[in-house]
Amino acid sequence: MFLDIYDVIIVGGGHAGAEAASASSNMGSKTLLITTNLQTIGEMSCNPAIGGIAKGQMIREIDALGGYSGIIADCSMIQFRMLNKSKGPAMWSPRAQCDRKLFSYYWRFFLEKNTQLDLYQDTVTSLIIKKNKVKGVKTYLGLKIKGKAVILTNGTFLNGKIHIGEKRIHGGRIAEKEVRGITEQLTKHFGFRYGRMKTGTSPRVDGRSLNYEKMKSQNGDIPTNKFSFSYNTKRLKKQRKCYITYTNQKVHDLIRKNFNYSPIFTGSIKGKSPRYCPSIEEKIFRFSDKESHPIFVEPEGWNTVEVYVNGFSTSFPENLQYQSLKKISGFEKVKVLRPGYAIEYDYFPPEQLKPTLESKIIENLFFAGQINGTTGYEEAAAQGLIAGINAHLKIRKIKPFILKRNQAYIGVLIDDLITKGTEEPYRMFTSRAEYRMLLRQDNADERLTPMGYHIGLISEDKMKILDRKKYKIKKCMYLFKNKNLDPKIINPILYDKKSSIIYHDKKIETILSRSDIEIKDITSIPFVMEEIKKNDFNQEVLEQVSIQIKYKGYIDREKENAKKLLKLEKLKIPNDFNYKTIKSLSLEAREKLDYYRPISLAQASRISGITPSDLSVLLIYMNRSY
Known part of the structure; x- marks a missing residue:
C-alpha cells in the first residue's frame, strides 16, 4: 500500500502542501501527500483570487523557481488586472480572479502527473519522533507511515473552531473536521510554543439576486497578461466582470447596534485577527469616522451564479449577515448561499524555525503556511515551496536553499517570520521589502530561474526561454543607447506631452529616461517600430528596457545597498x-x-x-x- 519509507511526507493539501509536494517530488524525492480530503487539494477557502499587492510578486517568484501556483492561476483565470499601474514599477502587482473549482482541479491534475508523488486520504494525528528526529506519521485510521522528513502544512485545521454568532463548530473549514493531536504532542512532549489565531471568510451569495446597475463595474486589463513566465498557457480572450459597491450609514448603524452578537466582541474568540483584513464588524468599530467601506463583488467561476462578497468577512449570526447585506446598494434582494464565519486555529510561532523552515527542536520536521502564523494563499504557497526544496536537500545532506532579502519577496517573508516572529496573521506588503525596486514582478525570472535550474526545479528548455529574453533585452538596450532621434521626429511628441523640446539629435535612451515620456511614445515613431518588429522585441522586453532606463538611479542605489548587506550576511x-x-x-x-x-x-x-x-x-x- 505504501513504500517502506518515504523521503518526504507532506501533511495537508492546501496551497503550502501542494507546493511542497510538487517541489520535493520534482526534485526526485519519493513523496507522500496525505490530507483529510483529496477533493479539496489546493482549495481556495476564502476569496477566489490569486496575487495582489506584493502577493502577485511572490506568485511570479514561485513560478520563476519552478513552482506551480502561477501556472494553476493562469489555467483557471477568469479575469486579470495589474494593480498599482499609476505608481512606479516596484509597486506593480498582478492579480487574477480564478474559477474556484478549476483552480483545485488543476492543482490535483498537475500533482497526479508526477510519478514520484503518492496521494492518500487520511488524517495525521501525531508524528513518529525518536531522539528528537522525525521518523514518520501516525494517522486517524491507525496507520504508521515512515518518512525521512515531514512537512506540516495544516492550515487552519489544528484544533480549528468555527464561529457563527453564538454557534461554535469544531472544524478546519466549514463542514470539515478539525485535527487534534499534533499540537498536544509537540507542546507537551517537545517544548514547542504555540498560540491561537483567527481568520474569517465572507458570505457567498446568488449573483442573480444582485442589481449590478447600482454598482461600478471592474473590468480586466486589455490585453490580458498572466503569471507564468514560461508555461504555454493562452491569454484570456474574454473575462468575467467584477463589481464594486459600498457599505453605508444604514449598514453601519445596524452592525453597531448588534456588536454584542459578534463573537469578536463577546470575547468568544481569543485568537489574534488579521490587522490588514479585518471583519466588517472590526472595520466599523475601528474606523468609526468612515461613512462607507468598499465591497468587491467577485464571481466564483465561469459557470456558476455563486459570488464572493469580498470586504464583508463576518462572524455575525446568519440572520444579521442577511439583514446587513440587504442594506448595501445592489444587494436589496440578495439571496445568501453560504454565511460567512470566523475560525480560530493553532499556530506555532515561527521563531522556532531555521531559515530553511526546519524546526530548531525536531530534526527534519518542517513547517509551512498558516501553521507559521501567516495569512494568504500566496504566503502559504511560497513557504511550501521553500520547505519542499529544503526537505529534499536536507535528507541528502546538500547545502540548504535560502533566499536573501535582496533576492526575493519570499526571502523577506521567511526572514521576517524567523527573526521577528508574529503575534497576528502575517501578510506580505511591498513596504516590508527594503529592496522592492530590485524585487519587481517583471524580473522575477531573471532573479530566480537560474537558482531554480541549479537545484533541479527548472528545465533546460525554460532556461533557454530566459536566455532568449535576456538576449533580447540586451539587444534592445543597445539599440536605445545608440540610436538617435531627430528633433523633427520627436519634438511633436514632446510638445504634445508638455516635455521640453530638443534642438539636436538625442539618443532614444535619453528621451525615454524622462518621467513624462512612456515607452508607447517611443514605439509610435515609425522607424523605431520597424526596428522593434525586425528584432522581434515583445511587450515584455520593451517594458523591462523602459524600467531599466527610467529607474536606473534607484536600481543602482539598491544594488549598492544590497552589496553592503551581503557583507553582513557573510x-x-x-x-x-x-x-x-x-x-x-x-x-x-x-x-x-x-x-x-x-x-x-x-x-x-x-x-x-x-x-x-x-x-x-x-x-x-x-x-x-x-
Whole structure:
C-alpha cells in the first residue's frame, strides 16, 4: 500500500502542501501527500483570487523557481488586472480572479502527473519522533507511515473552531473536521510554543439576486497578461466582470447596534485577527469616522451564479449577515448561499524555525503556511515551496536553499517570520521589502530561474526561454543607447506631452529616461517600430528596457545597498555561540540572541532590540572585521 519509507511526507493539501509536494517530488524525492480530503487539494477557502499587492510578486517568484501556483492561476483565470499601474514599477502587482473549482482541479491534475508523488486520504494525528528526529506519521485510521522528513502544512485545521454568532463548530473549514493531536504532542512532549489565531471568510451569495446597475463595474486589463513566465498557457480572450459597491450609514448603524452578537466582541474568540483584513464588524468599530467601506463583488467561476462578497468577512449570526447585506446598494434582494464565519486555529510561532523552515527542536520536521502564523494563499504557497526544496536537500545532506532579502519577496517573508516572529496573521506588503525596486514582478525570472535550474526545479528548455529574453533585452538596450532621434521626429511628441523640446539629435535612451515620456511614445515613431518588429522585441522586453532606463538611479542605489548587506550576511555566527558569557552585550541582546540563534550578523541586526553597539561587540568576540 505504501513504500517502506518515504523521503518526504507532506501533511495537508492546501496551497503550502501542494507546493511542497510538487517541489520535493520534482526534485526526485519519493513523496507522500496525505490530507483529510483529496477533493479539496489546493482549495481556495476564502476569496477566489490569486496575487495582489506584493502577493502577485511572490506568485511570479514561485513560478520563476519552478513552482506551480502561477501556472494553476493562469489555467483557471477568469479575469486579470495589474494593480498599482499609476505608481512606479516596484509597486506593480498582478492579480487574477480564478474559477474556484478549476483552480483545485488543476492543482490535483498537475500533482497526479508526477510519478514520484503518492496521494492518500487520511488524517495525521501525531508524528513518529525518536531522539528528537522525525521518523514518520501516525494517522486517524491507525496507520504508521515512515518518512525521512515531514512537512506540516495544516492550515487552519489544528484544533480549528468555527464561529457563527453564538454557534461554535469544531472544524478546519466549514463542514470539515478539525485535527487534534499534533499540537498536544509537540507542546507537551517537545517544548514547542504555540498560540491561537483567527481568520474569517465572507458570505457567498446568488449573483442573480444582485442589481449590478447600482454598482461600478471592474473590468480586466486589455490585453490580458498572466503569471507564468514560461508555461504555454493562452491569454484570456474574454473575462468575467467584477463589481464594486459600498457599505453605508444604514449598514453601519445596524452592525453597531448588534456588536454584542459578534463573537469578536463577546470575547468568544481569543485568537489574534488579521490587522490588514479585518471583519466588517472590526472595520466599523475601528474606523468609526468612515461613512462607507468598499465591497468587491467577485464571481466564483465561469459557470456558476455563486459570488464572493469580498470586504464583508463576518462572524455575525446568519440572520444579521442577511439583514446587513440587504442594506448595501445592489444587494436589496440578495439571496445568501453560504454565511460567512470566523475560525480560530493553532499556530506555532515561527521563531522556532531555521531559515530553511526546519524546526530548531525536531530534526527534519518542517513547517509551512498558516501553521507559521501567516495569512494568504500566496504566503502559504511560497513557504511550501521553500520547505519542499529544503526537505529534499536536507535528507541528502546538500547545502540548504535560502533566499536573501535582496533576492526575493519570499526571502523577506521567511526572514521576517524567523527573526521577528508574529503575534497576528502575517501578510506580505511591498513596504516590508527594503529592496522592492530590485524585487519587481517583471524580473522575477531573471532573479530566480537560474537558482531554480541549479537545484533541479527548472528545465533546460525554460532556461533557454530566459536566455532568449535576456538576449533580447540586451539587444534592445543597445539599440536605445545608440540610436538617435531627430528633433523633427520627436519634438511633436514632446510638445504634445508638455516635455521640453530638443534642438539636436538625442539618443532614444535619453528621451525615454524622462518621467513624462512612456515607452508607447517611443514605439509610435515609425522607424523605431520597424526596428522593434525586425528584432522581434515583445511587450515584455520593451517594458523591462523602459524600467531599466527610467529607474536606473534607484536600481543602482539598491544594488549598492544590497552589496553592503551581503557583507553582513557573510559574517556567519557559529550555531553554538555562547551569548550568555558576553557581559558587554545588553541583557536584552543576550536573551534575544540566545533565543533566536541568528545564523549571520545581518540576521542578528534585524532582531528587534539588537543595537549597533551590540553588533560591534559581537564582531569583536567573533574575532572578525569588515
